[in-house]
Amino acid sequence: MAMPHREETPHELALNPHVSRLPVAIRNLLRRPMRSVMTCAAVAISMGLLISMFSVSEGIMDSAEVPLLESREDLVINPDQGRIELSHTIAADITSWDEVDFATPALYQDMRVLLPEPDAVDGRYPKVVEALGIVPAPFWELMGERERERFDQDEWFTYLDDPYFGNGTYDGHFTGEILLSQNLRGPDLQVGHVLPVIALDRVVNMTVVGFFDHEWAGLTGIADLSFAILHLSELQALTGMAWEGEGASARVVDLSNLVSVALTPEAVKDRAEEEVAQRIRDEYPAYAEDVFTKGEQLELIRQETMIAEAFYFAIGSVSMLIGLLFVATIMIVSVLERTREIGILRAIGISRRSVFAQVITEAMVLVLAGALIGIVPGYFGAVWAAERISTNVGVSIDLGFSTAFVIQALLWVFLVGVLFAMYPAYVAIRMNIVKAITSSH
Amino acid sequence: MDVGAQDTRIAIRMDDITKVYEVGETEIRALDGVDLEIMRGQFVSIMGPSGSGKSTLLNVIGCIDTPTSGSLRIMDQEVSRLKDKDLTAIRLSTIGFIFQQFYLIPTLNAIENVELPMKEARIPRDDRHRRATQLLAMVGLSNRMSHLPNQLSGGEQQRVAIARALANEPDILLADEPTGEVDSQTSDSILSILEDLNRDRGLTMVVVSHDPNVANRAPRRLSMVDGKIVSDRSGPMITGGNVPRGT
Numbered sequence: 188m189a190m191p192h193r194e195e196t197p198h199e200l201a202l203n204p205h206v207s208r209l210p211v212a213i214r215n216l217l218r219r220p221m222r223s224v225m226t227c228a229a230v231a232i233s234m235g236l237l238i239s240m241f242s243v244s245e246g247i248m249d250s251a252e253v254p255l256l257e258s259r260e261d262l263v264i265n266p267d268q269g270r271i272e273l274s275h276t277i278a279a280d281i282t283s284w285d286e287v288d289f290a291t292p293a294l295y296q297d298m299r300v301l302l303p304e305p306d307a308v309d310g311r312y313p314k315v316v317e318a319l320g321i322v323p324a325p326f327w328e329l330m331g332e333r334e335r336e337r338f339d340q341d342e343w344f345t346y347l348d349d350p351y352f353g354n355g356t357y358d359g360h361f362t363g364e365i366l367l368s369q370n371l372r373g374p375d376l377q378v379g380h381v382l383p384v385i386a387l388d389r390v391v392n393m394t395v396v397g398f399f400d401h402e403w404a405g406l407t408g409i410a411d412l413s414f415a416i417l418h419l420s421e422l423q424a425l426t427g428m429a430w431e432g433e434g435a436s437a438r439v440v441d442l443s444n445l446v447s448v449a450l451t452p453e454a455v456k457d458r459a460e461e462e463v464a465q466r467i468r469d470e471y472p473a474y475a476e477d478v479f480t481k482g483e484q485l486e487l488i489r490q491e492t493m494i495a496e497a498f499y500f501a502i503g504s505v506s507m508l509i510g511l512l513f514v515a516t517i518m519i520v521s522v523l524e525r526t527r528e529i530g531i532l533r534a535i536g537i538s539r540r541s542v543f544a545q546v547i548t549e550a551m552v553l554v555l556a557g558a559l560i561g562i563v564p565g566y567f568g569a570v571w572a573a574e575r576i577s578t579n580v581g582v583s584i585d586l587g588f589s590t591a592f593v594i595q596a597l598l599w600v601f602l603v604g605v606l607f608a609m610y611p612a613y614v615a616i617r618m619n620i621v622k623a624i625t626s627s628h
Numbered sequence: 629m630d631v632g633a634q635d636t637r638i639a640i641r642m643d644d645i646t647k648v649y650e651v652g653e654t655e656i657r658a659l660d661g662v663d664l665e666i667m668r669g670q671f672v673s674i675m676g677p678s679g680s681g682k683s684t685l686l687n688v689i690g691c692i693d694t695p696t697s698g699s700l701r702i703m704d705q706e707v708s709r710l711k712d713k714d715l716t717a718i719r720l721s722t723i724g725f726i727f728q729q730f731y732l733i734p735t736l737n738a739i740e741n742v743e744l745p746m747k748e749a750r751i752p753r754d755d756r757h758r759r760a761t762q763l764l765a766m767v768g769l770s771n772r773m774s775h776l777p778n779q780l781s782g783g784e785q786q787r788v789a790i791a792r793a794l795a796n797e798p799d800i801l802l803a804d805e806p807t808g809e810v811d812s813q814t815s816d817s818i819l820s821i822l823e824d825l826n827r828d829r830g831l832t833m834v835v836v837s838h839d840p841n842v843a844n845r846a847p848r849r850l851s852m853v854d855g856k857i858v859s860d861r862s863g864p865m866i867t868g869g870n871v872p873r874g875t
Contacts, residue, residue: 214735531731534692535792536720537748539712620692624731 212548219521223553226517230557230600231564233510238565238596240503242588243572244496251488255481257331259288259449261460263484264467266444266477274443277471281446286454286463291329292443294320300367301383301390303375311383319366320443329447365417372398372413382417393417507600511554511607518550518611529615530623539616546615550608551601558600562593636704639800639832640666640689645698645708647684647855658684659695660855666848668799669830671823673837673846681855682836683804689834690725690802691715703799720748724793728805730785732777738764738788739773745795756795763791767821783814790821800832801825807842819845 216223264271271277274292281290298318301311327335376382381392397416448467450459460480468475479487522529532542569586647659658681666672674682687693688700691707694715700708703722707715719725732741739760746756764773767787777785786806793801803822807815819842826833837843851859 211735218735527731528733531727531733532744533716534690534719534725534727534731535745536716536718536723536796537744538716538720541748621687624692624727 208545208548209552211545212552215521215525215545215549216552222517222521226514226553227557227560229513230510230554231561233507233513234558234561234596234600235564235568236506237503237600238562238588238593239568239572240499240506241596242565242569242586242592243576244499244503245592246569246573246586247492247495247499248489251492252485254331254334255484255488257333259329259331260447261450261455261481262448262464262467263479264446264448264471264474264477265479266474270444271446271474274446278446280470281448281467284463284466286450286459288449288451289325289328290446290448291322291325293322293326293445293447294318294443295445296320298365298367299385300371301385302371303373303380305375313385316367316371321366329449367415367417371415376415382415384417507603510557511600511604514550514553514557514604515607515610517553518546518608519614521549522546522611522615526618526623526626529618530620530626533618533620534624543612543616546612547605547608550611551604554600554604554608555597558597558604562597565593565596637667638665638701639668639670639703640664640834641699641701642689643699645685645688645695645700647681647688647693648696657855659688662698662855662857664850664857666832666834668832669826670848671826671833671835671846672848672850673835673843674850674852675837675840675843676852678838680852682852684855685852686802686804686834686836689800690723691718692725720745721796722799724795724798724801726786726789726793726801726803726806728808730777730782730789730809732785732788732792734777737774737776738769738780738784738791741777741788742791742795745792749796751796760791760795763794764788767791781814782810783818786810786814786818787821790818790825794825798831800834803833803835805837806835807837807839815839815842 264277271292278290278292281287296318297315299313299315302314304310304312371382376395378395378397380395382395383390384393385391394417395415396418399414399416448463450463454460454463460482464478464480467478529542533539566588569588573586642662642664645659645662645664646657649656649658660681662681662685664685674685676682684693688695689702691702691710695708698708699706702718705718707718710718732738733744736744739757742760742763743756746759751759761770761773764770767790769784769787769791772780772784772788775784777788780788786809790806801822806822807818810818822833822835823845825831833846835842835846843849848860848862850857
């Protein structure tokens with residue numbers, strides 16, 4: 188026999204020009220240019236969705252975790268329900284401990300306000316807004332760098348013009364300011380305007396003392412937000428709900444629902460978190476169940492964000508699978524259309540392995556071309572989704588979009604693409620040669 | 629016929645070969661106990677009406693179809709029970725196949741079509757290009773090498789197919805109605821090429837044809853009816869040299 192045939196070694200496979208099936212694959216795909224373009228477009232859309240959904244998914248996780256990871260909050264007292272009584276007293280006590288740098292209370296709750304609305308019957312409409320009551324200076328100290336960049340309002344955090352308490356001298360016995368997180372600024376609500384707030388079933392007219400705006404641009408692409416600032420002390424004073432005692436001995440009731448604790452750098456280094464947490468539990472047994480270390484908080488955040496993350500991950504994955512199923516279907520059609528050609532190849536001695544590799548190569552050209560194109564819509568889709576989430580949900584997210592992420596997504600699509608191309612390739616190599624040659628295609 | 633005997637002069641030997649197709653509940657015996665010996669260098673034609681089994685016989689000899697029973701030896705190797713991988717290797721290196729409808733790969737030009745089996749046989753790029761050029765020159769297509777099949781006439785396509793069939797220097801050339809799709813003048817030139825190959829290179833040649841003018845060009849002529857060889861006639865040999873004559 189003139190030319191003994193043998194299987195090539197992996198080394199030969201790598202070196203032999205025979206393996207370069209790419210030009211033939213491209214020519215085969217160009218036989219049906221419109222079909223190939225449409226298939227690439229389908230993969231591009233799938234890849235775009237995959238990247239944008241994965242970016243949002245990663246972003247949700249990052250956005251939830253990073254502020255905590257970067258913050259100086261090493262421990263928190265955070266009762267599931269209810270309030271922390273004497274929170275400032277507790278914070279001051281914890282601050283005095285050797286391992287602790289400082290502790291500060293905060294108040295998170297929904298608040299109903301009556302926003303100006305010229306078209307409404309009484310000129311107002313009620314809206315539930317998220318209120319954050321803080322002591323500005325330690326709160327600023329607590330935030331991580333990224334959070335500070337977002338707020339970029341260090342001037343405001345030194346704003347101390349509170350008419351109700353010692354001309355701005357905080358004595359550590361009240362919460363401080365209220366930040367209303369929704370976009371409230373408008374022609375009818377500016378600094379100095381009165382904003383009716385519903386508290387204890389009555390309406391209290393409070394003065395808007397400031398706004399600060401967020402305009403998060405760039406990759407995060409976050410929409411504008413305008414935080415209204417009110418004096419919490421004003422609310423407490425006006426409602427009387429916060430006072431204890433009478434006359435000169437009257438003092439603000441010390442209520443909050445959170446106490447954040449920042450350890451000293453040495454204590455962080457010594458991993459004294461658990462030790463301090465245990466001391467809080469021992470000294471304030473009423474909150475023994477409500478003390479969480481940073482690690483425990485991260486775990487809680489992961490549990491809470493898992494559903495959202497899984498949702499976006501599922502959308503991305505399903506879209507990718509649909510795109511690749513499309514490729515597989517197109518490749519099956521392509522293979523069946525070339526039944527006779529494949530039969531001829533087999534008849535003249537082309538091995539099943541070569542035919543298999545050729546079909547896989549063609550599928551991979553489609554998949555990779557589509558996937559590469561899909562990076563662009565994926566990026567812009569992710570930015571768009573982040574903006575929508577920010578605008579509609581009021582939660583800003585940092586996208587998980589990066590070169591490493593794109594390479595990861597490409598690899599993933601490539602691997603799954605190979606898997607999906609196997610069936611059409613299998614159809615091709617299992618053809619009966621005689622039937623294939625005599626077929627009408 | 630002594631099945632066990634080995635004779636290196638024999639190119640193709642079939643012993644009691646049957647090929648049965650099942651169509652629904654009906655059995656069709658395309659080959660019905662065929663015994664055949666074709667010596668190396670012989671030029672054999674097979675004639676017969678449609679459905680007589682001649683193409684099936686060619687497909688079985690060409691290892692693109694397997695017999696239901698019986699023994700088939702190609703170049704002294706038993707092939708009837710080989711696996712697909714081994715049959716593919718035989719098709720690549722030992723057998724050249726020419727089809728009625730040429731069956732070139734439409735996206736490859738003439739020289740790429742000829743190079744295709746050589747690529748599969750791992751022949752280095754320069755060698756296969758040189759050999760493909762020589763083969764196309766031999767069939768008179770030096771000036772059509774970069775043309776795609778749809779830019780070639782039927783006769784030209786068939787000549788490319790002949791060059792492709794010769795790419796890996798096979799021992800046996802099989803042709804199924806090689807002139808069925810071309811005019812009589814082109815048919816004559818194609819048959820001349822096949823005769824030259826048989827005479828000059830000592831290629832074993834098996835040609836299936838409806839056309840008596842084609843079949844009669846072969847020194848040995850088989851006729852088939854209902855899956856059986858019903859006649860086996862020999863005429864003057866075209867081959868030169870000492871190539872043994874068939875039975």
